[in-house]
Amino acid sequence: MESISKTNKNFIRKIINLSGKAINQHHMIEANDRILVAVSGGKDSLALLDILYERRKFLPINYEIHAIHIITDDVPYEIDRKFLHDFCHNRNIHLHLLTTHAGIQEKQDKKPCFTCSWNRRKELFDFARKNNFKKIAFGHHLDDAIETLVMNMVMHANISSIPPTLTMFEGKIEVIRPLILNTNKEMQEYAKIKKFKSLKKECPFEDHTLRNSAREWINQLETITPQARINLYKSMGHIDHDYLP
Secondary structure (H helix, E strand, O other): OOOOOHHHHHHHHHHHHHHHHHHHHOOOOOOOOEEEEEOOOOHHHHHHHHHHHHHHOOOOOOOEEEEEEEEEOOOOOOEOHHHHHHHHHOOOOEEEEEEEOOOOOOOOOOOHHHHHHHHHHHHHHHHHHHOOOOEEEOOOOHHHHHHHHHHHHHHHOOOOOOOOEEEEOOOOEEEEOOOOOOOHHHHHHHHHHHOOOOOEOOOOOOOOHHHHHHHHHHHHHHHHOOOHHHHHHHHOOOOOHHHOO
């Protein structure tokens, strides 16, 4: 961090501490854990790798950090593999590159995004189980959680989101989200200060229409009250059942 200003150093420390707060609150990481971090190539997964690495320096416990990127050979989506390799090597992070086939052409009755995402998740969980990883970390942040909340309420009449931790496969795997208390704006600033480059080219199948709409609605609410974003997140932990239908 020698070339980073004092103000930026303080900001980085704030973000790392906020992630640490989420980790401690939800007991995400323990001594000698082997953490498998799902890497898409975007700023959030790179920041998550970096934060777990930086945070580990100051802890009395040790844990392994592994990164995995799943390459889907029938999707025109690429990352800068050399940058990712060097990024992980410089932080003593084990990198796993896995190539798979989503079968998009064979499953034309389903949306390409759904097929690709479902296949990548399947490969990720299969890899974790075969290689004895009990914890998988995703780079979802607070904005992802509240956007998902809004979309589920509007589209599915359901109050649900993405939890900080989630136990799966009869307790064999736990999903953790250490960035869940950090906002998208904070992660953008973190990536800017650290000079992370975007590793990926946008996939032509990606459709952000619904999520973008949810994001715009939340932005509008924030013009009414600056705490709208944080309050939406906190509301999921303060459900007053006596005042619901």
